[in-house]
Amino acid sequence: MRIVLVGPPGAGKGTQATRLAEKLSIPHISTGDLFRANISRQTELGKLAKSYMDAGNLVPDEVTIAMAKDRMEQPDAENGFLLDGFPRNVSQAEALGELLETEAIKLDAVLDLEVPEEEVVKRIAGRRICRNDSSHVFHVTYSPAKKEGVCDVCGGELYQRDDDSEETVRKRLEVYHTQTEPIIDYYKAQGLVVTISSLGPVEEITQRALEALKREDGGK
Numbered sequence: 001m002r003i004v005l006v007g008p009p010g011a012g013k014g015t016q017a018t019r020l021a022e023k024l025s026i027p028h029i030s031t032g033d034l035f036r037a038n039i040s041r042q043t044e045l046g047k048l049a050k051s052y053m054d055a056g057n058l059v060p061d062e063v064t065i066a067m068a069k070d071r072m073e074q075p076d077a078e079n080g081f082l083l084d085g086f087p088r089n090v091s092q093a094e095a096l097g098e099l100l101e102t103e104a105i106k107l108d109a110v111l112d113l114e115v116p117e118e119e120v121v122k123r124i125a126g127r128r129i130c131r132n133d134s135s136h137v138f139h140v141t142y143s144p145a146k147k148e149g150v151c152d153v154c155g156g157e158l159y160q161r162d163d164d165s166e167e168t169v170r171k172r173l174e175v176y177h178t179q180t181e182p183i184i185d186y187y188k189a190q191g192l193v194v195t196i197s198s199l200g201p202v203e204e205i206t207q208r209a210l211e212a213l214k215r216e217d218g219g220k
């Protein structure tokens with residue numbers, strides 16, 4: 001199967017991408033991994049991407065698309081792949097469409113992980129981390145410390161990371177709404193979107209996704 005995974009920050013996209021790729025025996029292609037692999041192997045595209053990143057700029061779409069093309073042409077991707085983090089806007093989606101067309105292949109589904117906005121804010125903004133050890137993680141609602149503001153493990157002070165502040169989370173959601181959400185409409189017009197709820201235990205969400213993808217596949 002050839003799948004694109006989309007969903008807002010806090011939807012557990014990375015976790016589900018890894019699990020689904022394994023269950024479906026297809027490679028998980030994430031833009032983060034593509035950048036890291038090309039930069040560490042010092043490919044031409046990697047050097048180009050690094051020059052933008054070092055200058056504090058976004059890597060242009062053409063570079064991302066060329067890396068994705070390379071990766072999708074590897075033998076392990078012959079029978080399918082799961083794209084994560086790409087495409088992230090409509091122009092990338094259009095470029096991906098042209099690319100697949102030249103290879104005479106088609107996407108099977110766009111899996112949309114849905115989680116209510118207030119739940120995303122609650123999940124991320126409720127996190128509290130220990131100043132002594134960042135692996136001591138608590139959540140004000142889901143796993144509160146016994147004594148407010150104090151780590152159960154070592155007695156250290158608990159704090160909220162800047163990245164986890166409600167303001168930052170809302171900004172990231174805003175970027176998602178304006179840039180990435182339009183690709184859902186773009187793919188809806190092609191009848192490819194499968195939406196599932198991303199609430200509940202990790203294992204249940206994976207099962208829900210696999211069943212939804214199976215229905216989609218069987219309906220063709």
Ligand SMILES: [Zn+2]
Binds near residue numbers: 130151154
């Ligand atoms: Zn601690």
